[in-house]
Amino acid sequence: MSQSQLSTKHLLGIKYITKEDIELIFKTAIEFKDVINRPIKKVPSLRDVTVANVFFENSTRTRISFELAERRLSADVVNFAASSSSVSKGETLLDTVNNILAMKVDMVVMRHPAPGAHHFLSKHIDANIINAGDGTHEHPTQALLDAFSIQEKIGSLVGKNIVIVGDILHSRVALSNIFCLKKLGANVMVCGPATLIPKHIKSLGVEVEHNIKKALEWCDVANVLRIQLERQDIKYIPSLREYAIYFGINKQLLESINKDIVIMHPGPINRGVELTSDVADSHQSIILDQVENGVAIRMAVLYLLAGRRN
Amino acid sequence: MDQGKIIVSQERFQLTLMRLCHQILENHIDLENLCLIGIQERGVFLAERLTDELTKMLKGQPFHYGVLDITFYRDDFRRRDVPIRASATHIDFLVENKDVILVDDVLYTGRTVHAAMAALQDFGRPRKIEMLCMVDRRFNRHFPIKADYHGIAVDALDDAYVKVNWKQKHGEDQVLLFAGKVD
Numbered sequence: 001m002s003q004s005q006l007s008t009k010h011l012l013g014i015k016y017i018t019k020e021d022i023e024l025i026f027k028t029a030i031e032f033k034d035v036i037n038r039p040i041k042k043v044p045s046l047r048d049v050t051v052a053n054v055f056f057e058n059s060t061r062t063r064i065s066f067e068l069a070e071r072r073l074s075a076d077v078v079n080f081a082a083s084s085s086s087v088s089k090g091e092t093l094l095d096t097v098n099n100i101l102a103m104k105v106d107m108v109v110m111r112h113p114a115p116g117a118h119h120f121l122s123k124h125i126d127a128n129i130i131n132a133g134d135g136t137h138e139h140p141t142q143a144l145l146d147a148f149s150i151q152e153k154i155g156s157l158v159g160k161n162i163v164i165v166g167d168i169l170h171s172r173v174a175l176s177n178i179f180c181l182k183k184l185g186a187n188v189m190v191c192g193p194a195t196l197i198p199k200h201i202k203s204l205g206v207e208v209e210h211n212i213k214k215a216l217e218w219c220d221v222a223n224v225l226r227i228q229l230e231r232q233d234i235k236y237i238p239s240l241r242e243y244a245i246y247f248g249i250n251k252q253l254l255e256s257i258n259k260d261i262v263i264m265h266p267g268p269i270n271r272g273v274e275l276t277s278d279v280a281d282s283h284q285s286i287i288l289d290q291v292e293n294g295v296a297i298r299m300a301v302l303y304l305l306a307g308r309r310n
Numbered sequence: 311m312d313q314g315k316i317i318v319s320q321e322r323f324q325l326t327l328m329r330l331c332h333q334i335l336e337n338h339i340d341l342e343n344l345c346l347i348g349i350q351e352r353g354v355f356l357a358e359r360l361t362d363e364l365t366k367m368l369k370g371q372p373f374h375y376g377v378l379d380i381t382f383y384r385d386d387f388r389r390r391d392v393p394i395r396a397s398a399t400h401i402d403f404l405v406e407n408k409d410v411i412l413v414d415d416v417l418y419t420g421r422t423v424h425a426a427m428a429a430l431q432d433f434g435r436p437r438k439i440e441m442l443c444m445v446d447r448r449f450n451r452h453f454p455i456k457a458d459y460h461g462i463a464v465d466a467l468d469d470a471y472v473k474v475n476w477k478q479k480h481g482e483d484q485v486l487l488f489a490g491k492v493d
Contacts, residue, residue: 005392024395031379031396039404040432043382073382303382307393
């Protein structure tokens with residue numbers, strides 16, 4: 001009987017896992033996708049595991065997706081949101097998490113505004129840590145579900161051209177996606193206004209393009225990111241209207257490139273800015289598949305980390 | 311390397327398969343209600359062979375056939391050194407009110423069957439669940455579970471290992487007995 005486990009105790013970022021890890025997560029996610037499409041969407045694997053969802057930053061869909069994944073694995077779940085907690089009273093991150101762990105929690109799913117918060121924590125606590133987003137650093141489960149959705153739609157990623165469009169500078173999704181897609185053998189390009197592309201991004205082995213039409217002509221898949229106004233303390237673009245004109249994807253633009261590319265978006269979509277509604281809702285869009293696959297991927301990650309002997 | 315002792319040869323293996331088919335038919339006149347479910351991974355080899363033989367015997371009269379993976383239902387999850395890789399489940403019918411026969415190659419501790427019964431609950435409430443195995447290691451049970459149909463009963467020490475080889479996977483049908491665990 002084939003056996004396998006992840007090479008790591010925590011999922012801190014895609015940078016720290018191997019291609020084999022990613023493939024094992026995908027293989028397991030296929031079986032979990034089958035489970036969540038059954039009339040009874042639950043398996044008992046994690047019935048003796050307690051998971052804390054610790055969110056120091058707002059999140060709706062990622063938190064719901066993790067919580068559903070945990071519940072479908074029969075884990076006990078506690079939710080902790082920073083806005084309504086002791087953090088506003090001045091407690092440190094380590095104290096907060098140690099307090100939660102003292103209540104016998106086995107796994108921590110955490111989102112934190114500071115890049116590297118998960119690394120810091122992993123050096124001090126025993127529980128498995130899953131990064132649900134750390135500042136502008138990584139968002140590994142989003143990258144896994146994106147790559148899984150692409151693979152499901154067009155097959156192996158080896159040699160495929162994927163463009164990531166939008167605010168690359170502030171995006172943890174972009175960075176995790178670049179690591180993940182490169183590990184799986186895809187060619188990656190980033191496209192956006194010069195102010196929103198990090199200076200040394202080429203050192204990660206990606207191409208840079210500032211013309212959206214050229215980028216779409218090159219690619220098989222376009223992963224379109226949201227313009228994150230809340231992360232921009234100074235203006236990087238003159239206006240949303242101007243961004244929409246130069247980098248927004250509309251039906252006319254898609255039809256002008258003469259091939260059927262796949263359109264993705266991690267949500268939430270600013271309709272009319274990065275994507276028009278007719279594109280977001282078209283047959284080329286796999287946005288809702290991404291959401292469904294998110295639960296399966298997170299189930300696989302939780303399952304494989306929990307099953308690992310520490 | 312231990313070559314193992316052949317306890318069921320190829321010729322007898324085929325006869326045993328035929329006997330198991332006849333026993334199934336003897337007890338299940340109502341074929342519409344019958345579901346044969348192979349437990350991943352090795353139970354599927356036996357379930358496939360039984361399905362082939364039954365299909366020939368019944369001249370195409372249909373019965374339900376499925377494949378069940380119990381990885382997510384195992385009671386040793388987080389207790390093993392490494393987790394077992396999951397396999398596929400294909401059950402495209404509800405087992406509600408059906409007569410299910412769970413099929414596995416070796417019935418040993420009974421923990422796999424126990425997990426399979428838990429997994430099956432997620433596909434409805436069967437009227438009845440029976441157990442069929444090629445090899446029944448009678449004296450090594452951890453649960454009060456028994457086989458309704460078995461190819462051969464083997465009374466061996468705990469240390470001994472019984473392996474079933476399948477024509478479709480290993481090139482030859484046979485049951486082998488080893489003094490210790492082999493891969």
